[in-house]
Amino acid sequence: KINKFSLQKNFKKKIGLSPSEYLIAARIENAKQLFDSSSNITDIAIDSGFYDQSHFTHSFVKYVGVTPGVYKRSVKILQD
Numbered sequence: 001k002i003n004k005f006s007l008q009k010n011f012k013k014k015i016g017l018s019p020s021e022y023l024i025a026a027r028i029e030n031a032k033q034l035f036d037s038s039s040n041i042t043d044i045a046i047d048s049g050f051y052d053q054s055h056f057t058h059s060f061v062k063y064v065g066v067t068p069g070v071y072k073r074s075v076k077i078l079q080d
Contacts (some may be wrong), residue, residue, distance in 0.1 A: 004069070007019075023049075025063060027028065027048045027049045027050060027059075027061045028048070028059060028060060028064065030047075030048045030049070030067070031044050031047075031048040031050075031056070031060065032064075032071070034047060034048065035068075035071065035072045035075045036075065040051060041056070041057075041068045041069060041072065044056075045057075045068075055072070056068065062063050
């Protein structure tokens, strides 16, 4: 019996992110793990819970600082 706004406030106080920000950050971290596979970026976006590649790319740039394509290439270079 807690209201939505109280839950959001307490969540942000404890975690440092709002519930929606936390969910996006978790999805981004999941996507980072999927870059090891040979999947394309659209498949990684969908598998990580984003509804399309555009939303994924926008969120990825916001949280990571580079596009998913740049990140995927850098991961591949580091693995080689």
